[in-house]
Amino acid sequence: MSTESDAKMVFPLSPESFVGHRLGSLPSLEVEMPRSEALDMYFKMQVVRRLEMAADAGYKSKMIRGFCHLCTGQEAIPVGVEFGLTKKDSIITAYRCHGFTYMRGVSPKQILAELMGRKDGSSHGKGGSMHMFGPNFYGGNGIVGAQVPIGAGIAFTHKYLNDGSCNIALYGDGASNQGQVFEAFNMAKLWDLPVIFACENNKYGMGTSANRASSNTDYYTRGDLIPGIRVNGMDVLAVKQSIQFAREWTTSGKGPIILEMSTYRYGGHSMSDPGTTYRTRDEIQHMRSTSDPVTGLKARLLESSLITEEELKALDKEAKKMIDIAAAEAKASPEPQVSELFTDVYAHNNDVPYLRGRTASETHHYY
Numbered sequence: 267m268s269t270e271s272d273a274k275m276v277f278p279l280s281p282e283s284f285v286g287h288r289l290g291s292l293p294s295l296e297v298e299m300p301r302s303e304a305l306d307m308y309f310k311m312q313v314v315r316r317l318e319m320a321a322d323a324g325y326k327s328k329m330i331r332g333f334c335h336l337c338t339g340q341e342a343i344p345v346g347v348e349f350g351l352t353k354k355d356s357i358i359t360a361y362r363c364h365g366f367t368y369m370r371g372v373s374p375k376q377i378l379a380e381l382m383g384r385k386d387g388s389s390h391g392k393g394g395s396m397h398m399f400g401p402n403f404y405g406g407n408g409i410v411g412a413q414v415p416i417g418a419g420i421a422f423t424h425k426y427l428n429d430g431s432c433n434i435a436l437y438g439d440g441a442s443n444q445g446q447v448f449e450a451f452n453m454a455k456l457w458d459l460p461v462i463f464a465c466e467n468n469k470y471g472m473g474t475s476a477n478r479a480s481s482n483t484d485y486y487t488r489g490d491l492i493p494g495i496r497v498n499g500m501d502v503l504a505v506k507q508s509i510q511f512a513r514e515w516t517t518s519g520k521g522p523i524i525l526e527m528s529t530y531r532y533g534g535h536s537m538s539d540p541g542t543t544y545r546t547r548d549e550i551q552h553m554r555s556t557s558d559p560v561t562g563l564k565a566r567l568l569e570s571s572l573i574t575e576e577e578l579k580a581l582d583k584e585a586k587k588m589i590d591i592a593a594a595e596a597k598a599s600p601e602p603q604v605s606e607l608f609t610d611v612y613a614h615n616n617d618v619p620y621l622r623g624r625t626a627s628e629t630h631h632y633y
Contacts, residue, residue: 272300277566283504287486287524288493293511297503301572307349307502308567308578311560312585314341314365317374320593321364321381321395325537329597330381333408334395335362339532342502342559343466344369347434349502350509354429356404358417359436361396362466362531363406366436370400374592375599384599391602392610411437411444414463418450421461421522432460432516434509440471442485451489451522458521462512463489465526466499472535473544486526499527500557503566530557 279295286292299307318338324330337344344365347357359366367377372388380387381395388398396408404420407413417435424431441447442465454461465485469476476483486494493515497508505527512523530553534541541550567573612619 272302273572274298275301275304275570275572277503279501279504279507280498283498283501284508285486285496286493287484287495288491289495292495293504293507297507303349304567305573305577305581307345307506308560308563309581309585310345310348310369311341311502311563312582313374313588314344314368315560316585316589317364317368317377317592320374320378320589322533322537324378324381324593330395331383332394333361334381334537335535336533336537337362337365337531339553339559340466340468340499340529341365342505342563343436343499343527343529346502346505347436347464347509350506351434351513352431353402354431355513356402356420356424356431356433357436358404358413358420358433359406360410360413360438360441361406361408362438363398364395366403367398367400367406370403372398372400372403374589375595378593378596379599382596382599383601384596385602385606386596386599390606390609392606411441411447413437414441414444414447415450415453417463418454418459418461421454421459421516422457424460425457430517432462432513434462434464434512436464436466438471439465439467439469439476439483439485440474440479442488443480451492451524454522455489455492458519460516461522462509462516463492463522463524465524466529467526468529468531470531470535470541470544473539475544484526486524489522489524492522492524494524494526496526496528499529500559500562502559502563
């Protein structure tokens with residue numbers, strides 16, 4: 267966002283923002299950033315919130331079908347992660363991925379069109395909510411926990427190429443008990459891979475509270491020899507600060523680190539889950555009124571003398587207008603041609619087709 271003044275802003279964090287495990291130091295409790303970055307962060311949070319609201323409306327009007335998982339309430343994580351990384355770093359996550367997709371550079375129109383199964387979608391309408399991709403963004407993965415070992419593999423590539431980058435592999439508290447997650451931890455520590463394992467602990471899996479599924483709900487301690495930090499995932503500034511700390515840790519050769527983002531989703535696990543049978547409406551309302559990431563950042567910004575409420579209202583209107591236009595354009599996008607069923611399956615070498623991920627000779631051997 268362009269501003270007349272780009273003075274430095276300093277934000278103090280609560281001492282409870284970070285709790286460490288096997289670490290001699292923790293991220294600083296003082297966040298410094300230019301005024302323009304603070305405004306951009308607020309704007310991006312509003313866009314992600316509006317994007318999920320549009321997806322919610324699209325699903326309820328049957329413009330969106332199938333699986334759809336929203337991150338409403340968790341916006342601080344995709345925004346904070348992106349502001350803490352560089353574009354050369356890579357991200358892989360699970361199916362609650364719309365915010366990450368947008369933050370990696372995919373337009374709201376492409377995201378909403380993908381949700382609607384339209385030609386202009388980020389995966390040409392063939393992936394839907396669970397399968398979105400972008401620059402150095404490897405999804406959006408539908409198999410619970412499967413993205414974690416893939417993230418370790420991407421981190422292996424960063425180390426092999428010596429490119430100074432890291433991978434962040436995000437997963438939920440529900441996926442944290444998958445065996446492949448612990449296998450990925452072991453290999454990442456064994457080889458000191460530059461990978462940030464980030465558990466988005468939103469307190470509930472599909473209809474089940476975390477303490478009914480995990481004997482140890484301190485997810486940041488579950489990496490054995492891998493150090494960890496529990497982070498206030500409802501505070502975008504704390505998320506950004508922890509990601510910068512973790513990035514420095516992993517890219518300096520110290521190996522992997524685990525971050526537990528303590529967060530909360532306002533809606534159900536997916537659109538098919540009302541989200542009110544295993545928790546009370548009072549609990550949800552309490553979190554909205556006391557810990558909302560968007561209003562929390564807004565209050566922080568208004569406490570300074572450098573940002574006015576009028577400026578923030580203008581950004582709110584701009585975000586709403588952006589998503590309204592994107593939703594209209596997505597609805598106007600045509601459905602993909604039937605021939606699109608057969609694209610992106612085969613690659614070609616000298617006009618000889620072969621399955622992606624296999625050589626031409628391997629494809630012909632099996633098929």
